[in-house]
Amino acid sequence: MLPKVGSSSLLEEGKESSVRTTNQSHRPFPLRILQFLLLLLGLGILVSFLSMYASRHLKLQNDVPVIHSSFQPCVEEPLSLRSWIRPPANLLHKMNDTELFWRASFAPKIKKYPFKRMPKIAFMFLAKGNLPLAPLWERFFKGNEKLYSIYVHSLPSYQPDFQSSSVFYGRHIPSQAVEWGRMSMCDAERRLLANALLDISNEWFVLLSEACIPLQSFSIVYRYISRSRSSFMGAFDEPGPYGRGRYNRNMSPLVNLTDWRKGSQWFEVNRKLAVDVVADTTYYPTFEQFCRPSCYVDEHYFPTMLSIKSPHLLANRSLTWVDWSRGGAHPATFGKADLTAEFFKKISEGQPCLYNNQPTSVCFLFARKIAPSALDHLLENSSKFFGY
Ligand SMILES: *[C@@H]1O[C@H](CO)[C@@H](O)[C@H](O)[C@H]1NC(C)=O
Ligand SMILES: *[C@@H]1O[C@H](CO)[C@@H](O)[C@H](O)[C@H]1NC(C)=O
Ligand SMILES: *[C@@H]1O[C@H](CO)[C@@H](O)[C@H](O)[C@H]1NC(C)=O
Numbered sequence: 560m561l562p563k564v565g566s567s568s569l570l571e572e573g574k575e576s577s578v579r580t581t582n583q584s585h586r587p588f589p590l591r592i593l594q595f596l597l598l599l600l601g602l603g604i605l606v607s608f609l610s611m612y613a614s615r616h617l618k619l620q621n622d623v624p625v626i627h628s629s630f631q632p633c634v635e636e637p638l639s640l641r642s643w644i645r646p647p648a649n650l651l652h653k654m655n656d657t658e659l660f661w662r663a664s665f666a667p668k669i670k671k672y673p674f675k676r677m678p679k680i681a682f683m684f685l686a687k688g689n690l691p692l693a694p695l696w697e698r699f700f701k702g703n704e705k706l707y708s709i710y711v712h713s714l715p716s717y718q719p720d721f722q723s724s725s726v727f728y729g730r731h732i733p734s735q736a737v738e739w740g741r742m743s744m745c746d747a748e749r750r751l752l753a754n755a756l757l758d759i760s761n762e763w764f765v766l767l768s769e770a771c772i773p774l775q776s777f778s779i780v781y782r783y784i785s786r787s788r789s790s791f792m793g794a795f796d797e798p799g800p801y802g803r804g805r806y807n808r809n810m811s812p813l814v815n816l817t818d819w820r821k822g823s824q825w826f827e828v829n830r831k832l833a834v835d836v837v838a839d840t841t842y843y844p845t846f847e848q849f850c851r852p853s854c855y856v857d858e859h860y861f862p863t864m865l866s867i868k869s870p871h872l873l874a875n876r877s878l879t880w881v882d883w884s885r886g887g888a889h890p891a892t893f894g895k896a897d898l899t900a901e902f903f904k905k906i907s908e909g910q911p912c913l914y915n916n917q918p919t920s921v922c923f924l925f926a927r928k929i930a931p932s933a934l935d936h937l938l939e940n941s942s943k944f945f946g947y
């Protein structure tokens with residue numbers, strides 16, 4: 560029906576205009592003026608055709624990189640796998656944690672990817688404000704652009720000011736306030752994991768602080784992590800007040816004393832464990848309720864939960880070297896006077912550990928805490944100390 564109505568009204572318009580012209584032809588109208596008007600009309604049509612052509616042509620030339628794959632407007636683009644697997648171009652989003660964690664918990668059931676996937680390591684920096692050792696990290700990352708991605712969680716009040724050439728530029732995620740030893744610390748770590756999970760090519764997830772440095776070259780770090788059969792989450796059963804002493808009996812039977820684990824918060828997990836951490840609604844409420852200061856929930860929640868759910872996937876050790884030998888609530892911070900070739904040699908040739916069930920002397924890929932003032936010293940000697 561509709562097309563008919565449309566065409567009939569068009570016909571009527573045609574009729575009307577023909578009526579008008581016949582009316583007009585009754586009046587005397589100078590032929591020259593008519594010719595002139597026709598010429599103007601013709602010129603107008605020609606010019607409009609030309610400009611249409613030119614604008615299309617110029618647009619194509621200017622926009623080649625953008626519309627390359629589709630000459631049609633976006634709305635008409637058919638759904639492709641590419642649009643589904645493309646990482647978000649902008650890390651800022653409007654999802655709250657509930658929405659973000661739900662979105663990030665999606666995991667494919669078919670394990671074989673139907674496209675070429677280059678698995679990446681997500682380096683997740685949990686920082687208060689700036690990253691004083693960023694230039695050393697820049698050097699570490701250089702030349703490996705396809706194999707890593709970066710995420711930074713800093714206090715919401717902090718305004719990052721990285722140059723657009725920096726690997727840290729635009730890599731800050733929406734953040735919230737964090738209190739040391741409280742659940743808000745675990746929330747921030749889950750937020751980092753969840754944001755990193757949105758990029759489907761991220762396969763391994765490393766949590767770092769602003770006081771961490773890489774001890775090995777990128778290629779060694781990548782090989783070490785990607786070829787490991789287990790994830791590097793510290794998880795041990797420590798007798799005494801700072802281990803089992805922090806267990807609260809009200810957690811039973813969900814978590815028994817024999818399940819209780821302690822570990823450094825600086826972990827590396829694979830994609831499966833990252834999804835498990837983000838998707839957890841079983842253990843979270845119990846830890847939030849019963850692991851309160853001075854329990855230090857960030858040292859117990861992930862190690863204990865993952866040891867119950869997937870013990871066989873954990874190496875039960877951290878990749879981040881730290882020195883607690885000086886005692887106190889915080890580990891030692893090292894300045895440039897401490898950071899000698901011998902110092903780093905001692906770290907890399909210290910106590911042996913197991914890697915894929917084989918003993919090895921390479922147990923640590925990162926170290927903390929390093930003073931910001933040591934940056935120039937480390938930059939000057941990085942190839943000697945770390946091989947990058
Ligand atoms: C996020 O938003 C949803 C929908 O408004 C709401 O149900 C949920 O409680 C919010 N979550 C948080 C953590 O604020
Ligand atoms: C804790 O112990 C209870 C009783 O022995 C048992 O039913 C429960 O499964 C245990 N919890 C875990 C996480 O093993
Ligand atoms: C880590 O500890 C768990 C027990 O919590 C154990 O099942 C697992 O085999 C250990 N991992 C390694 C690599 O030894």
Ligand SMILES: *[C@@H]1O[C@H](CO)[C@@H](O)[C@H](O)[C@H]1NC(C)=O
Pocket residue numbers: 898899900936939940943
């Ligand atoms: C670090 O590099 C500087 C400049 O090359 C050099 O003078 C200094 O001895 C080096 N420090 C160490 C600990 O090797």
